[in-house]
Amino acid sequence: MSTDRTGTILVTGAAGFIGSHTCVDLLSAGYRVVGVDNFLNSSPRVLERVRKVATGEFEFVRLDVRDRDALAEVFRRWPIDAVVHFAARKAVGESVEMPLEYYDANVNATLGLVGVMAEHDVRRLVFSSSCAIYGAVDRVPITEDTPARPTNPYSRTKWMCEQILADVCAQDQGWHITSLRYFNPIGAHPSGLLGEDPHGVPNNVMPFIAQVAVGRRDELAVFGDDYPTPDGTGVRDYIHVVDLAEGHRLALDHLGDQAGHRVINLGTGRGTSVLELLAAFSAACGRVLPHRVVPRRPGDVAALVADATLAREALGWTARSGVAQMCRDAWEFQRLNPAGYDDEKGV
Numbered sequence: 001m002s003t004d005r006t007g008t009i010l011v012t013g014a015a016g017f018i019g020s021h022t023c024v025d026l027l028s029a030g031y032r033v034v035g036v037d038n039f040l041n042s043s044p045r046v047l048e049r050v051r052k053v054a055t056g057e058f059e060f061v062r063l064d065v066r067d068r069d070a071l072a073e074v075f076r077r078w079p080i081d082a083v084v085h086f087a088a089r090k091a092v093g094e095s096v097e098m099p100l101e102y103y104d105a106n107v108n109a110t111l112g113l114v115g116v117m118a119e120h121d122v123r124r125l126v127f128s129s130s131c132a133i134y135g136a137v138d139r140v141p142i143t144e145d146t147p148a149r150p151t152n153p154y155s156r157t158k159w160m161c162e163q164i165l166a167d168v169c170a171q172d173q174g175w176h177i178t179s180l181r182y183f184n185p186i187g188a189h190p191s192g193l194l195g196e197d198p199h200g201v202p203n204n205v206m207p208f209i210a211q212v213a214v215g216r217r218d219e220l221a222v223f224g225d226d227y228p229t230p231d232g233t234g235v236r237d238y239i240h241v242v243d244l245a246e247g248h249r250l251a252l253d254h255l256g257d258q259a260g261h262r263v264i265n266l267g268t269g270r271g272t273s274v275l276e277l278l279a280a281f282s283a284a285c286g287r288v289l290p291h292r293v294v295p296r297r298p299g300d301v302a303a304l305v306a307d308a309t310l311a312r313e314a315l316g317w318t319a320r321s322g323v324a325q326m327c328r329d330a331w332e333f334q335r336l337n338p339a340g341y342d343d344e345k346g347v
């Protein structure tokens, strides 16, 4: 990776799973990074880990992106060139339980951020969107022009943000914004220092499997084996978080190519079922991990797989790692940090 990039990038949600890996990637590429986070769903310990993994200028301010005064202070203090906006709530089930929180944390925060950016004449943004906005699709792989059909408050917040950003770009040609629609990010940094550490019982399959492997959970509940997929379990496009981080850097590098708002999928183009993922993790940790099939989870769809052609053509990006590598890295993080970041015995 070349280390000749210059510029100061504001990363919101810098202590999160994808945010922390992206900070490492940007720092390693030569960017100065100013991170902000409110630690609602992350640990301050991530910051020292980022500094261990990557050299370079990494500044950090604890703040909530909805606090416009605090955010404006960051723009006054550093010459921000562009923003990567991760900070958001991300659990689908929780979004149904507390929709107002989700619209506030995701939509309102983005509105405030864009307003503060405009006030400080910063019009370059990479926005963290999601394949969740496609909803139940008729066919895979999914191209970016597939109509959005978000099915829950979480995915509606991401879709609303994309529409807001498109409207802002339509009004003022000075903006350059890329919304990245990620598929299913898993894996961990190969150092074993950074990984996924959700608070409470994991909603997502990968951290759940990793916690079974380390003995924190008894077995994986497989949500349905009667989908129209090869083995009946849900198929997803899992993408290594390090590849995803690189996709953000390339999106930043290419922001200048084209004014306006563009949308790009980040996925591998390969589908993996829940049982295949469990088998890959079992191989990585050297133990057959137990599972039990339970009824489908409401709202789940059979298969979501990206068409990643545009990312290759527009950004020169393709995913490097396969599911076996993703599982090996996730297991290494979980093995070294059995209780997550706040484990005193952790590395």
Ligand code: UDP
Binding pocket: 184, 203, 204, 205, 206, 208, 220, 221, 222, 223, 224, 233, 234, 235, 236, 274, 297, 300
């Ligand atoms: N899944 C599962 N057990 C779990 C969590 C998830 O079988 O404890 C399945 C889920 O039904 C889906 C896949 O794993 O087919 C990925 O789910 P996840 O929540 O990780 O991501 P999503 O695609 O829903 O964003």
